[in-house]
Amino acid sequence: MLRPAEWDQWYGSLELAFGGMPEPAEELALWRELTLFDRWLGTWDGDEVVGTTGAFDFRIAVPGGALVPAAGVTMVGVRPTHRRRGVLRSMMRRQLDDVRAWGEPLAALTASEPDIYGRFGYGPATHQVRAHIDTDRVRLSMPDGADGVRLRLSKPEEARDACEAVYARRVTARPAMLERRPGWEALPLLDAPSRRGDASPLQCVLAEADGRTVGYARYSVRPRPDDAPYGTVLLRDVEALTPAAYAALWRFLFDLDLTNEIVARNRPSDDPLWQLVDDVRRCRLASEDSLHLRLVEVGAALAARTYQAPVDVVFEVEDAFCPWNAGRWRLTGDTKGASCERTEDPADLALSVRELGSAYLGGVSLISLAGAGRVRELREGALHEASVAFGSPVAPWLPHGF
Numbered sequence: 001m002l003r004p005a006e007w008d009q010w011y012g013s014l015e016l017a018f019g020g021m022p023e024p025a026e027e028l029a030l031w032r033e034l035t036l037f038d039r040w041l042g043t044w045d046g047d048e049v050v051g052t053t054g055a056f057d058f059r060i061a062v063p064g065g066a067l068v069p070a071a072g073v074t075m076v077g078v079r080p081t082h083r084r085r086g087v088l089r090s091m092m093r094r095q096l097d098d099v100r101a102w103g104e105p106l107a108a109l110t111a112s113e114p115d116i117y118g119r120f121g122y123g124p125a126t127h128q129v130r131a132h133i134d135t136d137r138v139r140l141s142m143p144d145g146a147d148g149v150r151l152r153l154s155k156p157e158e159a160r161d162a163c164e165a166v167y168a169r170r171v172t173a174r175p176a177m178l179e180r181r182p183g184w185e186a187l188p189l190l191d192a193p194s195r196r197g198d199a200s201p202l203q204c205v206l207a208e209a210d211g212r213t214v215g216y217a218r219y220s221v222r223p224r225p226d227d228a229p230y231g232t233v234l235l236r237d238v239e240a241l242t243p244a245a246y247a248a249l250w251r252f253l254f255d256l257d258l259t260n261e262i263v264a265r266n267r268p269s270d271d272p273l274w275q276l277v278d279d280v281r282r283c284r285l286a287s288e289d290s291l292h293l294r295l296v297e298v299g300a301a302l303a304a305r306t307y308q309a310p311v312d313v314v315f316e317v318e319d320a321f322c323p324w325n326a327g328r329w330r331l332t333g334d335t336k337g338a339s340c341e342r343t344e345d346p347a348d349l350a351l352s353v354r355e356l357g358s359a360y361l362g363g364v365s366l367i368s369l370a371g372a373g374r375v376r377e378l379r380e381g382a383l384h385e386a387s388v389a390f391g392s393p394v395a396p397w398l399p400h401g402f
């Protein structure tokens with residue numbers, strides 16, 4: 001637990017852990033406002049803060065559409081003078097014990113380096129795709145109805161509630177999306193001038209149909225540099241409720257005069273955009289890990305989602321860091337619901353909690369993990385059965401960091 005009076009010192013230590021670059025005042029103000037002091041931890045050496053972390057109280061969409069409590073682990077830092085002597089490990093210990101005590105079955109984070117958190121039971125569970133789209137060459141095929149969508153520019157702040165209403169309807173449609181907690185609607189609007197470089201302030205275009213907002217895109221424009229003929233559209237986010245609105249928003253971004261490129265830093269791996277374009281190679285896609293997930297309570301977590309095919313398997317789970325999860329669990333479930341209970345029956349699949357974290361949202365298949373030797377099949381057929389059941393028709397995707 002952190003005291004409000006300690007926050008400045010605490011955050012200063014976090015900034016030092018990340019290299020010492022001060023953050024813009026508006027970002028500092030938002031992170032302070034979003035701080036949940038009773039869920040924040042500091043490690044002290046005398047009167048110096050040497051370790052920091054916190055855990056937001058998210059609810060995350062899981063396959064089947066439920067919103068499940070998940071501790072959003074954040075702001076992990078250890079002072080450069082105090083590294084590699086167990087400060088992180090002790091904070092992870094305390095934090096996971098806390099999360100368990102709060103009754104939250106999941107913990108989630110985005111990692112500064114992907115190899116830090118596996119030892120604590122987190123597995124990479126979603127991917128994000130970066131695109132550099134050559135809008136001179138790539139063409140879009142427009143679905144029916146796109147020409148009927150009205151586009152309207154608005155100040156991002158004025159359009160906030162309309163955008164939030166669209167976002168709220170999108171959350172349960174895709175695993176790993178986060179329900180917007182109070183105060184978080186300010187995050188996508190952050191636009192500190194010192195972060196813009198040579199790009200414009202943030203802009204917003206709304207898609208409207210039958211008088212209501214059915215989509216939005218927020219972006220900035222970097223005008224042509226001296227050595228190039230055209231500028232770049234930097235996409236912040238885009239969401240829409242209909243295929244027509246989605247395509248209309250992308251066409252707008254593609255057609256912005258005096259630009260010939262869109263840079264989108266975080267798109268889902270199955271973004272419908274890849275089906276709208278005629279030349280996906282000229283979208284120059286690159287993928288990397290995004291959300292890392294940990295099952296804090298294996299039984300409650302596995303019972304909280306649904307399964308896209310009937311499943312009845314016994315897992316032998318290894319969990320050295322949270323031993324209350326270790327042992328055998330029988331999962332039975334289908335598209336309607338699931339239960340997961342302790343069992344003495346023989347195991348069908350053996351794996352560690354980390355693999356369960358990777359597979360949980362349906363973005364990494366158990367078969368692929370087994371191909372790497374990280375899941376062992378002990379009953380013939382169990383791997384295929386569980387792998388199909390754990391899948392998701394929509395790729396999990398985390399829309400923003402935290």
Ligand SMILES: CC(=O)SCCNC(=O)CCNC(=O)[C@H](O)C(C)(C)COP(=O)(O)OP(=O)(O)OC[C@H]1O[C@@H](n2cnc3c(N)ncnc32)[C@H](O)[C@@H]1OP(=O)(O)O
Pocket residue numbers: 017018073074075076077078079082083084085086087088089090109110111112113115116119
């Ligand atoms: C969710 C987030 O906030 S991600 C942000 C993480 N923070 C940063 O990257 C900021 C810069 N780095 C740091 O502040 C620190 O180096 C930290 C937090 C990454 C590690 O803190 P430390 O106190 O040095 O870690 P600690 O000594 O407890 O090490 C625990 C284990 O993690 C390993 N480890 C520590 N740092 C790293 C790293 N950067 N990469 C890989 N493994 C690491 C250690 O080797 C140790 O391994 P072991 O279990 O096999 O013995």
